[in-house]
Amino acid sequence: MNFGFSFVGLIFLIMLFVPNVLWSRFPPEGYGELSKNENKFLLILERIGEVLVTCLALFTGIKFGWSLILAVAFILMILYEVYWLRYFTGNHTLNDMYSSFLDVPLPGATLPVLSALLLGIYANNIFLVISALILAIGHIGIHYNHKKEL
Structure with a gap:
């Protein structure tokens, strides 16, 4: 496990935050x-x-190199971007936000969390994996409760 600035993590976070x-x-x-x-x-x-x-993705020292795990993580983030394009070109409703996308339930929460988990696995960083799991419980849990209330 390396620590240091990661351009891979930065790209991931830009895709998440924008x-x-x-x-x-x-x-x-x-x-x-x-x-x-x-x-x-x-x-x-x-x-x-x-x-x-956020901190671990930026400072885990993730180096870019060909890996199926990293490729899948970025594919999930690309799907996350497409999910948001669907939202922004739609009516901006709660149903738009919480409806499934390509059979992925709660894609606004599920896709980035799974991507973060894969990023942690790719970086061989147990702390990033645990952080992604903590995020998953909170973020997906909140989105699930919102969906139930609709």
């Missing part, structure tokens, strides 16, 4: 009400996972 910044300008109607009921424990796990995954 749509989220855009989303903050175009949230679906009713999201504010929906988010008021979020489980506080899941929210804490989500925030911890976000910080840890």
Whole structure:
């Protein structure tokens, strides 16, 4: 396990953050009400996972090299970008946000979390893997609860 700046991690995080910044300008109607009921424990796990995954993806020293695991991680992130394109070109509704994409349930949460998990496996970094699992519990859990409330 290496530590140092990672351009692979930076690319991954740019792919993650750009749509989220855009989303903050175009949230679906009713999201504010929906988010008021979020489980506080899941929210804490989500925030911890976000910080840890961000830091570890940037500073794990992940080097680019051909790997099926890395390829799948980036394919998942490309699918995440396509999911957001669908959202931004649609009506910006809660149903647009929480509907499945290519049979992936809750793609806005599932795709980036799976990608982060694969990035940790590729980097052979147990801390990034654990961080991605923490993020998965919080982020997917919150999205699942939102979907149930709809």
